[in-house]
Amino acid sequence: MEEKRLNVAVLGCGSVGSQVVRLLTEQADDLAARVGAPVELVGVAVRRLDAPRDIEVPEGLLTTDAAGLVARDDVDVVVEVIGGIEPARSLILSALENGASVVTANKALLAEDGPTLFEAATKAERDLYYEAAVAGAIPIxxxxxxxxxxxxxxxxxxxxxxxxxxxxxxxxxxxxxxxxxxxxxxxxxxxxxxxxxxxxxxxxxxxxxxxxxxxxxxxxxxxxxxxxxxxxxxxxxxxxxxxxxxxxxxxxxxxxxxxxxxxxxxxxxxxxxxxxxxxxxxxxxxxxxxxxxxxxxxxxxGAGGSPTASAVLGDLVTVARNRLADTRGAGESAYADRAVLPMGETRTRYHVALDVDDRSGVLAAVATTFADNGVSIQTVRQEGRGADAQLVVVSHGATDAALSSTVQQLRGMDIVRDVTSVMRVEGGDE
Amino acid sequence: MEEKRLNVAVLGCGSVGSQVVRLLTEQADDLAARVGAPVELVGVAVRRLDAPRDIEVPEGLLTTDAAGLVARDDVDVVVEVIGGIEPARSLILSALENGASVVTANKALLAEDGPTLFEAATKAERDLYYEAAVAGAIPIxxxxxxxxxxxxxxxxxxxxxxxxxxxxxxxxxxxxxxxxxxxxxxxxxxxxxxxxxxxxxxxxxxxxxxxxxxxxxxxxxxxxxxxxxxxxxxxxxxxxxxxxxxxxxxxxxxxxxxxxxxxxxxxxxxxxxxxxxxxxxxxxxxxxxxxxxxxxxxxxxGAGGSPTASAVLGDLVTVARNRLADTRGAGESAYADRAVLPMGETRTRYHVALDVDDRSGVLAAVATTFADNGVSIQTVRQEGRGADAQLVVVSHGATDAALSSTVQQLRGMDIVRDVTSVMRVEGGDE
CATH class of the missing domain: 3.30.360.10 (Dihydrodipicolinate Reductase; domain 2)
Incomplete structure (x- = not known):
């Protein structure tokens, strides 16, 4: 184990990638101590060799051949910070197939096609970590x-x-x-x-x-x-x-x-x-x-090159430790297999502000519209302004469909001159 | 691996222990899915069998023989939530020696004698996890x-x-x-x-x-x-x-x-x-x-039975997964081996409020005392109140020894009637 070293390839050298490369170099001693073996940067794939960069990439490491880099048989961990769907997806899949573990910050790809990646990682018995994909440096x-x-x-x-x-x-x-x-x-x-x-x-x-x-x-x-x-x-x-x-x-x-x-x-x-x-x-x-x-x-x-790189490096240390111990971390956990509730059936609360005629019976008519849709009202605030008045209604919890239909009916009412603000209310009691 | 199950012993059944027992029972199916094998509670060590408890412990699991429980050769994970130094330390050491992994919430023991525990865990090649020891449920x-x-x-x-x-x-x-x-x-x-x-x-x-x-x-x-x-x-x-x-x-x-x-x-x-x-x-x-x-x-x-139990259970899942995979997580990391800076040499800032004589020269005298100690002043607020005045001084960063000596000299000055408030200032710029 003392002789082992971990070879890392980085795909992408933009604002995040360049900070990953910087930290890999500057913190090499600490990383080695924390991983239990030296962590060596063996290649950085970029689109253009001569693009201006925030950092100096060590001599000989830059390449435009990302596919060739992930196909190398001496790469233990691939860090993907290109972003977007392709070529990121193909490169990650290829890295896993070639036996490398992967750290990625690619939220778009994970959200669109995560299951394909997770299945590839499981099949390859390798890690796929992605802390940096959500909320940058925040460990969540x-x-x-x-x-x-x-x-x-x-x-x-x-x-x-x-x-x-x-x-x-x-x-x-x-x-x-x-x-x-x-x-x-x-x-x-x-x-x-x-x-x-x-x-x-x-x-x-x-x-x-x-x-x-x-x-x-x-x-x-x-x-x-x-x-x-x-x-x-x-x-x-x-x-x-x-x-x-x-x-x-x-x-x-x-x-x-x-x-x-x-x-x-x-x-x-x-x-x-x-x-x-x-x-x-x-x-x-x-x-x-x-x-x-x-x-x-x-x-x-939640963003920025250096904070996002911190999250990438944290994953890299875990993944590298797992490689050394010849194990892997917990993979995808989708055992609960829950269905997604349609938005219309989701319960929320609405804040609705209306310009209405300032005459008796208006509040009753508005309240009736809410009630007809099965929506109960938590608070109403009314302010007269001469001929018209402003009415601000906050509902109790109801389905989004019922709330949305309430607003649609309000818009069609004669006494309602304008619906000036509609917004959901969260973070309180229903 | 399908046949394997993880046996858990819990030491202590107070406010945290009882919630750990409750969650182990109520969440058994989820825990099994997340660990990859059933997690079974095999014993709960208590001081008195007939003490009143928040929960019902399943028949036959309660014992007053904690030492006997950790010595059982079918226990995979020991959860220590007794607290205090002894017998917690001996029980944890015995559990590790017998090949169990340990999850503990014992901050006092870890802070007093952590290295002994970490060395025992390393020697036994077992996990020692303690998320619940700091800030309760907060993953820190x-x-x-x-x-x-x-x-x-x-x-x-x-x-x-x-x-x-x-x-x-x-x-x-x-x-x-x-x-x-x-x-x-x-x-x-x-x-x-x-x-x-x-x-x-x-x-x-x-x-x-x-x-x-x-x-x-x-x-x-x-x-x-x-x-x-x-x-x-x-x-x-x-x-x-x-x-x-x-x-x-x-x-x-x-x-x-x-x-x-x-x-x-x-x-x-x-x-x-x-x-x-x-x-x-x-x-x-x-x-x-x-x-x-x-x-x-x-x-x-940061406290409470149920939140602290959440942190204990999170560790338990990791430790149990590691047992199944026949591996362990990262152990103690003390490679940097840094020395502890004495308090006197630690840099901080002071807020000092003084009752002083309200006459000319007072501010100059006070400022000179700060300067003599090499402490630079960030702000001074002075309020006259007839014969006396209040002076509130906030320093720039200096060593605690210099700040402390400044305050001591201020207390001895004739023009200073009283030092009414001394407190360090943190969380801003120096």
Missing amino acids: LRPLRESLAGDKVTRVLGIVNGTTNFILDKMDTAGSGFSEALEEAQALGYAEADPTADVEGFDAAAKAAILASLAFHSRVTASDVYREGISEVTAADVQSAREMGAVVKLLAICELRGDQVAARVHPAMIPRSHPLASVHGAYNAVFVESEAAGQLMFYGP | LRPLRESLAGDKVTRVLGIVNGTTNFILDKMDTAGSGFSEALEEAQALGYAEADPTADVEGFDAAAKAAILASLAFHSRVTASDVYREGISEVTAADVQSAREMGAVVKLLAICELRGDQVAARVHPAMIPRSHPLASVHGAYNAVFVESEAAGQLMFYGP
């Missing part, structure tokens, strides 16, 4: 998979996209509108030129699928996740949340409902007293509820 | 040991004692004095009749030793940890903290200082904007700073 997958393995997780609420949290936080603290806050996020490098993946919730939905799969020992893919982004969130929504002591966050919500799993991503109002409410800027946090442990929260930087 | 040891294994942790700040956090939170939110808040904590069951272990910081110091050992890959024992409790914290201290936008918390602080480790427990003022400041009531949280990941926080219930 390992705690879910291992620390809570003796408990029953009932709900996961995550702020898992830093871009949207930055934008919503800005709208809350500075009173900005969505476009203005997005522009600031872009100027500061928190949002891409094409911000769709973040702003429309695709990134968060991929993470929700991964979280739900782990938390509930089932297979949940990105297409199972209901998704709404934040581009429709208005300054009025944020103000309305503020008036009821709440704040708007884009949440990834994974819940156990009877024998089924609900997984969804949408903006929601949460009480300011909730621990997630104080997650500011581009930070991420994941709030976990379980039967025995109660309420836990994990907080930290 | 596993993230430190595994998730951050590829990173360099530089500081750990923990609120790791729920009793003292409840008391200090009460003093802050309700303006109570220490005795009043302690009485309320006792009435609500958050504090023991003899609150010494919590209030004087012994419990937190044990946890600091365990955290420092893991974070810095070195051996730190309870006797290495500088310790001050909260019994001297006054309503005036809490008020003074409030005036400077801070809050008083009992912190377990573990820091890397050059090649040395500093580990200490004392009340400290932290800015209200710090994530730890919003940890209320009896909740715990551990804030971790590392070079690559940046700032992380782990939050949750």
